[in-house]
Amino acid sequence: MKRTILVLLSLVFFSVVSLVSAEEAKEEKVSTTIVLKNDFVFRNSGQSFDAQRMSTYWGYKSFGGGFDLSYVRKDGYIQVNPYLTLSKGPWFLVGGFSFDNFSQYVQFGFWYLNRFGDFDVLVDVRNYFAVGGKAEGYLDNFLEITRPLGERFYAGLDLEYVRWWGCNHDWYFVGPLVGYRITKNVSTFVRISHEWDALGSRTNEANTIRLGLTFKF
Helix, strand or coil: CHHHHHHHHHHHHHHHHHHHHHHHHCCCCCEEEEEEEEEEEEECCCCCEEEEEEEEEEEECCEEEEEEEEEECCCCEEEEEEEEEEEECCEEEEEEEEEECCEEEEEEEEEEEEEECCEEEEEEEEEEEEEEECCCCEEEEEEEEEEEECCCEEEEEEEEEEEECCCCEEEEEEEEEEEEECCCCEEEEEEEEEEEEEECCEEEEEEEEEEEEEEEC
């Protein structure tokens, strides 16, 4: 029942943002980004699994809206993250919600997107405040640096660190990536990362292969 409610709420959000974007697009172009990701996670201890993720974002002038969806088939885990943004220059203020099978959150944070020479930099910092369920609030810090390699290829590095506030729990990863621009609006990429999940005195490690497809229009 809870899963059904979360999916319905997400679809409502998706529909509202789409309708607003369609109306605004009559006067000025609305930028759209859709990223499809499939993760293959190989744990050093425990069962390996795969996860499907989708990230969407619409931008219009200084305003934007996004929607992230994650699904882990092994245990039926679903996470839904709708959010809105307000930008000025390279800075984006981010606010929204987050729902999964166990907990509900309110999220606030910022993005920083800029280019330094040949390098594109993305910083995504968001704090998730628990407002329901069993989980604790946490801070999610993400950094991506990429550089073009010729006209079609690009390469980069992803780093992420997550800190849960109410317990001694940290999760982080580092992963190089390589991408290929199929067309002006479509690209694909592969990222191989090593992850550490530290809870108290125990640390579980894993290797993840991510296959991604990005659409921009």
